[in-house]
Amino acid sequence: MSVSSTVDSSEASNYLKDQYLDLTRRIEKPKNILPEIIPKIRIEESEGIHVGNVIYNIHHHSPKSELDESPRTSISSTKFEDPTKLNKCMTPKSYWILSIVITIILIAIAVSVSVYFVLLNDKQPNTDSTDPGSTTTTSNPEDTTSTTGNDFEALISTREQWGAIEMDTANMSVMSLPIKRIIIAHTRGASCATENHCTSTIRSIQTQDPSLDDIPYNYLIGGDGRIYEGRGMEFQGQHTQNLDATEYNSIGICIAFIGHYESKSPSSTQISLLTRFIDYYKDKGLIADDYIIVLQDDLKYFSTKATALNAEIAKLDKFRPLYKIYRREEWNAQRRKNSPSIFETRPMNWVVIGHTVSALCSNLEVCKASGRNLQNTSFAKPWSDILYNVFFGGDGYAFEGRGFDYWGSHHSGLNDKSIGVGVIGTFDNVAPKQAILDAMQQVFDDAVALGKLSKDYKIFGRSDFGGPGPGTAFMNVIKGWCHYGNKTGTC
The missing domain is CATH 3.40.80.10 (Peptidoglycan recognition protein-like)
Structure with a gap:
């Protein structure tokens, strides 16, 4: 339905009130719309007002000759049967506000999603098949094409x-x-x-x-x-x-x-x-x-x-x-009595071998006990610890004595120049088992690889310096090794 009229600008407010009273008799008026709003309308700024499902369009205009005629204001109303068409009543200012609200909501959603994935990434476990990339690095760790630059x-x-x-x-x-x-x-x-x-x-x-x-x-x-x-x-x-x-x-x-x-x-x-x-x-x-x-x-x-x-x-x-070496803690060695003397130069060039002149040890636990007995014997004498840097027994077990960095007490005058090696047993008439000989060779090779022995180290028996041991049978074996000290040439 449409109603239109033309009035003077000065009479617009009273005219609108009269129009409103007439309209309320002819249209479905919402109860919450009061007549008092009509006089408050600013004609020069208003474009439309709602009364129920009716839109009133107010237009302020002037005739072609402004000198002859006063400005006029047109008022028209339209009733929409379809409520969905009411969005046509939104002003440009309303669209602007709505766009700001929608933008803020979208930004909030984007921030929330970003925070969620960051927190999820921090909780990812390290698996065998996939490494999550760094959160702050753009380099690809899987790129193995270059190792320089x-x-x-x-x-x-x-x-x-x-x-x-x-x-x-x-x-x-x-x-x-x-x-x-x-x-x-x-x-x-x-x-x-x-x-x-x-x-x-x-x-x-x-x-x-x-x-x-x-x-x-x-x-x-x-x-x-x-x-x-x-x-x-x-x-x-x-x-x-x-x-x-x-x-x-x-x-x-x-x-x-x-x-x-x-x-x-x-x-x-x-x-x-x-x-x-x-x-x-x-x-x-x-x-x-x-x-x-x-x-x-x-x-x-x-x-x-x-x-x-x-x-x-x-x-x-x-x-x-x-090769497995059982460390001091593993055979329950006691702490040494005083501070050890450290080799001044390393790697060492000499290895001096002796035997313990005791019973053989048959298994690992017996060999550990033999090591503890050797240490206790040393404590009962003027020595601060077991005599050897490393010792062997049983079926090729190797044990850490004073280690590869400290002086031993295996032979006077050689303790600061050589690695002292002991073999549990007495070997005057029989040589040690082949397993022990093989273990000794592997430990010496490892000592070279680890920088504890020089590549061209020399092996001696205590008897080479006038001392007892390592037994005649054992000494005969040592003389056949390429690193034996009295041999010429290199291995």
């Missing part, structure tokens, strides 16, 4: 980048370069799958043991596809030292995989990062061409239970398995 350097987080406490180098020993040995370990804690999580984990490792000078490792590999600088290439770590015996911190760098890898293997990305890291620093001359990879579990007196990790490392070409 900025593409690989971008995967190494410096101490500053992961927020390390400043390193106090006053008491640290400098590493000998190039690196010849790489020791593989794991942190034995929680793994990490994002850069934020890994940096937080490493900061905790740095401060968890106040007795250490700094984080114990030289480098760490995270589940986020990144490598983190610990002590770096310059300084020795504090990762592998046994009680009063052999330390392996000085023989090479230790790279630790962040996490506990007893049953869970590291991902292919992590193993790839290790090999790329080695190749990268080998190209820079910081890692020797003839480097070897060894396991921390083969060096420590206790197993760190890195079974799954060790199995993966054993597949690498440069991996070297080490």
Whole structure:
């Protein structure tokens, strides 16, 4: 329905009131619309008003000749039978407000979704098949096409980048370069799958043991596809030292995989990062061409239970398995009576062999007990510890005595110049079992690989220096070895 009229501007308000009263008799009027609103309408600004489902359009206009005629105002109304057409009554200002509200709602939804996926990514576990990428890194850790240049350097987080406490180098020993040995370990804690999580984990490792000078490792590999600088290439770590015996911190760098890898293997990305890291620093001359990879579990007196990790490392070409040496703690050795004297120069050039002049030991436990008896005998005399640096018994068991870094008491005048070796038993008439001879050779080879013995070391019996032992039968065997000291030439 439509109603229209034309009135003077000055009479518009009264006219609208009259129109409203007339309209209320002819249309369905909502009860909540009051007549008082009509006089308040500003004719020059209003475009339309609602009364129920009726729209009143008010138009202010002037005739062609403004000098002859006063401005006029048109009022028209339209009744919409279809309520959906009421959106036509929205003014431009209403559309503008509505668009702002919709925009704000969309932004809020987008932010909420982004936060959700960030939190979900932080909770992702480190799996064997997939490594989540770093939340802040654009480099692709699976890209193994190059190991030089900025593409690989971008995967190494410096101490500053992961927020390390400043390193106090006053008491640290400098590493000998190039690196010849790489020791593989794991942190034995929680793994990490994002850069934020890994940096937080490493900061905790740095401060968890106040007795250490700094984080114990030289480098760490995270589940986020990144490598983190610990002590770096310059300084020795504090990762592998046994009680009063052999330390392996000085023989090479230790790279630790962040996490506990007893049953869970590291991902292919992590193993790839290790090999790329080695190749990268080998190209820079910081890692020797003839480097070897060894396991921390083969060096420590206790197993760190890195079974799954060790199995993966054993597949690498440069991996070297080490012969099992039972460390002092494993055969329940007592602490030495006084501070040991450390070899001034290493690697050592001589090995001096003797026998214990005692009964043979038949199995591992009996051999451990024999070692304790030997130590107690030494304590009863003016010696501070068991006489030998390393000793052997049974079916090829090897035991750590004073270790490869400290003076023994195996022969006067040679203790500071040689590694003292003892074999449990008496070998005047019969030589040791072949298993013992084989074990000795493997331990000597490992000592060379680990930098404890020189490549061209010489072996002697105590009898070569006028002392007793190692027994006539045993001495005859030693004379046949290529490293025997009185032989000419090299092995």
